[in-house]
Amino acid sequence: MLIQPVADMLARNADHYLIPADLVANVQADNNLYHAFLVLTKIKYSKIPVLDRAGHFEGLISLPLITEQMLGFDQLNVDILMHKRVSDVMETDVKTVPDIDHLEATLHLMIDHPFVPVVTADHVFQGIVTRREFMKSFNFLTHEIGKQYDMIEKDFSTSEKAK
Template structure:
């Protein structure tokens, strides 16, 4: 369980952690891989969300998922870019969090994921919570905790790391 003081400071900044879906690069599950390849190349993100026509979150897509379809034993073929769709290669086993999200759960999941898709109860994509934005919040706490709380050590011993 997160320390109550830290939890309160993190919750106060919760709105800054999520990047709204309207400004997040995404592709549709029915887009051809050629379109997705161009989008991923232009935005320079490792992975982007995949949505259906009703803006429901369906999975994630990376450049490596696309290039894997292009690689043969002896050469590279661009045919798959025009014949396959995003839904044919996207990752579907993705951690998501529901809006409003539980901060402690987000912190646990961001250990392994650079960002988490945020969805509404019906699966509609709302945005992403990034490790970068959460780390900015942790940085804020590290620099401002004593502006809000009197912090004194309980013992003079060292802090044990896990």
């Protein structure tokens, strides 16, 4: 559990965490892999959200998932990208958060992932929270918390000796 001063300071910047859905590159589940490959290559991201036509979150697609499909025994098969759909290979077991107020859950997920999808209970994709945006707030926190809260340094050496 986050201590209250940390939670308060992180919550101050919460409106900056979310990159809204309309600004996030994505593909649709029924797009072919060739289209997804072009989008990922053009935007220079390795992974993006997959949505249905109504804007519901379906999963994530990545360059490794696509290139795995192209690998043959002795050559790359690019033609297969025209015939397979994103839904055939996308990652569907994706952890999401319902909103940006779930700071601690989001922090835990960002340990292993560069971004966390924000998805409502009825699967509507709201956007993403990126590790980069969180790190900017964490940087602010580390520089400002002592100015805004009285910080008392504890001497842990005496408690360690008591054990």
